Amino acid sequence: MKRTIAYFILLVTILACSSDFTESPAVGALSDQSLKNETGVNLLLTGAYSAIDGVRNNGFGEGWATSGDNWIMDVLADDAHKGSTDGDQPELYNIETMNWSSGSSYFLGKWGVIFAGVNRANAVIALINTIEEGDFSAQLAEARFLRGHYNFELQKMWGNVPYISEENYAATEFNQPNPGPIWDQIEADFQYAIDNLPTAQSLVGKPTAWAAKAFLGKAHLHQSEWDTAFTLLNDVVVNGPYDLLPDFVDNFRLAGDNSVESIFAIQFTTDDGQSYNANVQGALNFPNPGPFGSCCGFYQPTQDLLNAFKTDGTGLPLLDTYNDSDVNSDFAIDSSAPFTPFAGPLDPRADYTVGRRGIDYNGYGEHVGNDWIRAEYSDISGSYLPKKNVYWSGETANQATGGWGQQLSGVNYHIMRFADVLLMAAEAAVEKSSPDLALALTYVNRVRDRAKNSNYVQAVDGSGDAANYQIEPYTAFGDVASARAAVRFERRLELGMEGHRLFDLRRWGNFVEVMTEYATNEGRTITPFGQEVGTYEEKHYRFPIPVNAIDLSGGILTQNPGY
Template sequence: MKKKVIYSTILAGLLLWGCSEDFTEKAATGALSDEALQNALGVDLKLTAAYSAMDGERINRQGEGVAAGGDNWWSDVVSDDAHRGSTDGDNTALFQVETLDWQTGNNWFLGRWSAIFGGVNRCNAVLDLISQIPDGDFTQQAGEALFLRAYYNFELQKFYGNVPFLSVENLVNQEFNQPNPGPIWAQIEADLTEAIGMLGSDVVVGRANSWVAKAYLGKALLYQGKYAAALTQLNDVINNGPYSLNAEFVDNFNFAGENGPESLFAIQFSADTGRSFNGNGAGTLNYPGGGPLGTCCGFYQPTQDLVNAYQTSGGLPLLDTYADTDVASDYGINSADPFTPHAGPLDPRLDYTVSRRGIDYNGFGLNPGKEWIRATFQDISGPYLPKKNVYQADEVDANRGTGGWGSDWSGINYNILRYADVLLMAAEAAVETNDLGTALNYVNQVRNRAKNMTYVQTVDGTGDAANYEIEPYGSFANQTEARKAVRFERRLELGMEGHRLFDLRRWGIAMETINTYIQNEGEDLYLSGYDSKFSTYQAKHDLYPIPVNAIDQSGGVLTQNPGY
């Protein structure tokens, strides 16, 4: 699965069956008849197509293509983790997403909606095909299709809230205009539960197994507040599954560590020599706007608020006061002018997540600051660059692919679900069931990995690049403190991985957190009128709007989310 197989290309290259005097009875050029697909090869082809839809590229879709990918980076820019980046005038539609000016016709909302439903339809096509084959055992393949359908529907659920559920019968009968009366959690749970009973437990790169399905069922239960049931599923994966933390945090984001023990489920990207479309097309905008990489386009920049969260005292995060003081930044300072880096203690995961001036940038040398930032000082993007999505200097040949207009299509896998996430979800469920000892154990496993990993080194390879200080928690005094610590740890561990907005929403604190962040960020960046560019986060923003294009195409069967 590492080399993505483009479904239509495979089909076009296969021998076409059928011979008739009447040319109208022949299969169309580049396609196979239904009968020709009713075998193991046909099932594998359609299942491969269902997997390939995860990146949003190899699928017919509407709306903004960059929004279609499975890493959900553009939802981070709604949260307190990331700015949209680039300049205020570049890509107005995404500027409107970031500043909470949400129009139902915005192509970013349509792009993700369209891509996800394409994935759902491909899963249904697999299940329908299997039902037509009288011989052979396709239990594993059906389990994978059910899992993938649950995954896609989970994405729809967390983005849009009130969504239709499309079944195999809807596909067969072409009844695509289904109503969206509310959440579809029951169908997601049912698919995952059935998939668990059908999937094998062996780890196969790029494929779902029963452990992945159990972890996802735990995640679905957690999102619904079914904490005891979620903990049961997640504990099973932790205690009995084949996964563990990588020794090095950075190995979750490089070629050397791909598909390692921490990776449960990942989009399998690859970067071929020369022009390649097997890489992360949805992330093509998210590279420095200058510097030695010669990349484009300066989008997806971490916030000052996220950087401040990595401050420590006695090795522990400042849970209540992190925003009171700022990590020193070079915002407003040109690269040729002197700058004194922050000297206070920091969690070392900061410099694997965020690139800041004076720290090595993935082996490409010291980040010089403004020279690598596309925006002017008057824009709202800030002084930082992302790191987790960018290849390492010594892995350029393996991980850098190119597309049209010279864009980068990184070959770095995106971990949809990694073991640290499973530990922290289980810790959260343990807190809510008042099992504070289990929560402490799981959080400290994540923190101890950060403590014992190799810290970011200076450019000559000697010594720590900053004043790194991190320790595990000694205890949790009560449930309130434990809840705060677990939620904060998710941000530190999973920052810039597309999770933050959805965490804030399900915790019911998105409105308070994001409105406070907007006010503070402008003050931190010394930007007069910064917050005036933003609308106020309201209750309606806890769900994205149903794209008006989809409502129109449904003939009014779909209904809009409240507030739009």
């Protein structure tokens, strides 16, 4: 599973660029009799898995946009800035400052790599449909799960996307229209996976029936189909094989790989020296220079995100007032100048999510401030560093160095983990036709209690906790409105910098409101950002369909409103 690039060069040769765009078939590949057997099916299936990390060489759009961990999506929300200098990756700068266009290389890159995954899954399904002997139900279920996942990603991002079926693939009819959402097809794939996948897999990284049920529940959640979502997600919580890890931070270290909390993950590794099996598309997102001379200073957490971790002195979050004051920022303060870290109460997850001055940075010692930051004081990205995606000091098995000296992580990325499912189930419990606030409270408090009972970041001088950490469970949800606010806020605290925030804001329908307020607040501490960011509009609930795709379709694809 992890060594797909190294072991399946033959597959890449067969598929070549065929799966890279909606109109490019794998000419002749499926007519090859040598593929009509278990070996051929498994080769193509491995190709469908291999697209999940976003690594590809199809030449469509910006390569850094394709990462399977969706870090770019956090830059489009209020969790992260692009990082680095404003002039490095200028198209990402344009996207963050809301200067979107249908010609963006970033949108094109993401579009191309996800359709590569769709087409590779279709290649498996179409091949199986031509084989008259043998039982390939397990491989078919895996392929349909993967196709469901890829189409789910397209749906979340563009809203109106073409659906490419296995029949379209086999007939090389890739030029399909995009009249609206494709939720029915996504649901059908996940339901087939539920019905045909085993409840456990002997090979790590493969989806199970329980994983498919969680994804189907999430698909209904995104459509505000609360009762159906609740039934599915609650079944996963109550009867599934998952649980929370004892320590929050282990989800972002080797201990969390394929653990009891992992539902479906990108399987990264560096243990065989093959750098392309690590998180290649996340190579920009390490401190520059930071504590170990890495590159390239992208993906910097926002002041807004750090402020969200403040608590009220009783261990509860400041749901409505967290931005009334700021956690002490060292933006535009030289490392040689005095600085006093924030002394107020904080959720302990803050310092496992945001790297800030005066606090240990993933075991590398005290974060020294702006000497570790590539962004200049005139840039829009501030003074914080990411932590969840950066491997820890001493864990050399998770580390690799690429061809130009970039750092690569071998720690898995959780596309979905159990804490996410708990909070989705809690949300559905609040919103369903007969709200169950007591159950929502229980599920939210499971997440908060885990954070409370985890190991906290320690002071570098050995004097105890690195900050004034205070977190407690809620005692009650008074009504639906208060429960809704608490559940939504908890998702940000638990899942910050994991690629989910943009899609949550979109499905809640408050993206424009939240982001407009965010821009004002963020500009208070990072003046350049406040000066450069544009206006958030209704059209930004969907990405523009890449103009290249529209042109190649001969006008069959239609543009999203507003672009």
